Amino acid sequence: MxxxxxxxxxxxxxxxxxxxxxxxxxxxxPPVEVYTYGMEVDVARVIATTDVSQICGVTPSIMTYEDHQGHVHRLEYRVLGGGCTDG
Structure with missing residues (x-):
C-alpha cells in the first residue's frame, strides 16, 4: 500500500x-531549476533561502541568487532541516 x-x-x-x-x-x-550532483552553479550573491529551521528531516529548499552577470536564478536542492530534537 x-x-x-x-x-x-x-x-x-x-x-x-x-x-x-x-x-x-x-x-x-525566474523558473526554479533543480540541482543535480556535479551541476556548476555561478553564485555571486545569495538573495534568499527557504527557512528550514522548524522542519525535521531532509526537505527541499529553494535558494534565490544572483550570478556574476547579474541574472537572478532560483535553485531547488535538498537540505537537512534544523527542527529535529533528541527528546
Missing part, C-alpha cells in the same frame, strides 16, 4: 512542478 502511494505521488510530481513553473513565470520570477 505504501509503495502504491509513493508511486502515485512520484507520478504527480512533474505535474505539480510544471504548475509551479507556470505560476512563477506569470509573476515574473
Amino acid at each position: 505504501k509503495a502504491l502511494t509513493l508511486l502515485a505521488l512520484a507520478g504527480l510530481t512533474p505535474f505539480v512542478f510544471a504548475a509551479e513553473q507556470a505560476d512563477t513565470t506569470a509573476r515574473g520570477e
Whole structure:
C-alpha cells in the first residue's frame, strides 16, 4: 500500500512542478531549476533561502541568487532541516 502511494505521488510530481513553473513565470520570477550532483552553479550573491529551521528531516529548499552577470536564478536542492530534537 505504501509503495502504491509513493508511486502515485512520484507520478504527480512533474505535474505539480510544471504548475509551479507556470505560476512563477506569470509573476515574473525566474523558473526554479533543480540541482543535480556535479551541476556548476555561478553564485555571486545569495538573495534568499527557504527557512528550514522548524522542519525535521531532509526537505527541499529553494535558494534565490544572483550570478556574476547579474541574472537572478532560483535553485531547488535538498537540505537537512534544523527542527529535529533528541527528546
